[in-house]
Amino acid sequence: MKLVVRVKLLPTPVQAAALEATLHACNQAATWAAGVAFEENARRPLELRKHAYAEVRVRWGLGAQAAQHAIKKSCDAYTTLKANLRNGRYGRPGTKRHARASGKPVVFRPEAAQPYDDRMLSWQHQARTVSIWTTAGRLKGVRFTGQAEQVEVLAAHRQGESDLVCQGGKWFLIATCEIPEGDLNTHPDGFLGVDLGIVNIAATSDGARHCGRRINRKREQDRKLRSKLQKKNTKSAKRRAKKYAGKEARRAKDINHKISKRIVAEAERTGRGIALETLTGIRERARLRKPQRTTLHSWPFAQLGSFIAYKAKRAGVPVVYVDPAYTSQECSKCHHIARGNRPAQAVFSCRVCGFVEHADHNASHNIAHRGWYVWVCGAQSTAPGLTLIA
Known part of the structure; x- marks a missing residue:
């Protein structure tokens, strides 16, 4: 059974700047690759790699693995878009909303998540640090923290890729863990x-x-506060709204x-x-x-x-x-x-x-x-x- 564990990174200002530059470069490269995929109708990684791999490496200074992930991320985005269009997420074919979604290339936010595999990211669980690739070189000794139970699960069961995410100026690594299932009770008492x-x-x-x-x-109080801040539309109101963003969901x-x-x-x-x-x-x-x-x-x-x-x-x-x-x-x-x-x-x-x-x-x-x-x-x-x- 797969679970996802999120831990918080505690980078120094210099490390945070390198991570931010890396995230922006990877997403700019993915956006450019998505445009190439749209123009050339190359929606599969192998096909898109022929058109975009060399340019992605040279223009944005990405390593081999980072370039591969940027290309794959673009292809995955088109796969998701195709499924959403098929399932009616953007309305029926022929509508304006459907045409807008299908008629332009995919664009990634500068802070969109970037996948890291074991060649780009290594964990030192006893020291609570990670070694992570950036466009400025390998960063070693980047500290991370989390609840004791989460860190234990991460150390014992992590498998596959991890995603680097920046949310509200805070840095997180989201890792996939393969958890063993409990023995199913095949004779429940009701x-x-x-x-x-x-x-x-x-x-x-x-x-x-x-x-x-x-x-x-x-x-209801939170909704009224959001509505009030949106109507004010001042700098202080926007700052306060940003502070409370996501609070209700959490x-x-x-x-x-x-x-x-x-x-x-x-x-x-x-x-x-x-x-x-x-x-x-x-x-x-x-x-x-x-x-x-x-x-x-x-x-x-x-x-x-x-x-x-x-x-x-x-x-x-x-x-x-x-x-x-x-x-x-x-x-x-x-x-x-x-x-x-x-x-x-x-x-x-x-x-x-x-x-x-x-x-x-x-x-x-x-x-x-x-x-x-x-x-x-x-x-x-x-x-x-x-x-x-x-």
Whole structure:
């Protein structure tokens, strides 16, 4: 199982200047190579290398490996663009948006990530330093830091390339690690149902609720602050907006990590699997009032689901996905389905058997039941192939 670990670099001012110059040179070279690929219709590394390799090395002073990575990055960008166009990410063919995306070469930001392989980057884990290639020569003794658990995972399981990234003036290395999976529990003692929502981010069939009211209030304050700063449009407002950029996303990610950790730990402790809703198309299916739409569209439910899946895979906990249709209207006791069974957001009251419970817990019981049926029918545990854990 692949996980991604991010560690922070602590370069000196001289080292930071060399890293910045290298990143800019590599991305300028990749942008130029992408233009050549567009003009020559050479979208594969071997084809593009014939047209661009020598020029990339001479004009931007890149080493052999860096030039190869710049060319490959350009080709990968066109592969991603092609997939997005095919999947309708830029609208249907013939629309202006589709034409704009497909009718011009790919351009890379000056701070876009640059891949490094083992010939360009070496790790000294005991000294907590790296030796990294730059256009100014090899930098040795560049310090890095991270949480103890992350550094241990990095030292024991790192494989393949690492990406050099600059975010907000801070430098990071993002490394891929191959983590051994836990032994899958092939005979789970039932399933822990998880209902995802807005008022309660996650409610489990054990009765646990991870309330989102305080989180949503804080997010609403952040949105108002962003809107206020954007309207001011002064230098100080832009400086403050830059300071808070990404803060909400980092907070949401931290909360999702904590929730997923608790859910997986409880399932592992009790020998059960985890049943999740299939969230594909949730934004198209959900019909909400205007104040709730922003909350629905901005909270990373897919991220929470992926965190639960990969943590469960590490622990050997089976995960299944069920159809979420009518889970909030179905009685978990008699399985009668009716819209009137839910007279209020937090209340479920069955009109046939009289069963009364919190609506989210009732839905989580239905998800747990459906999870067991899916497992009996032969479903397998699934998890994303690559997840960022730091």
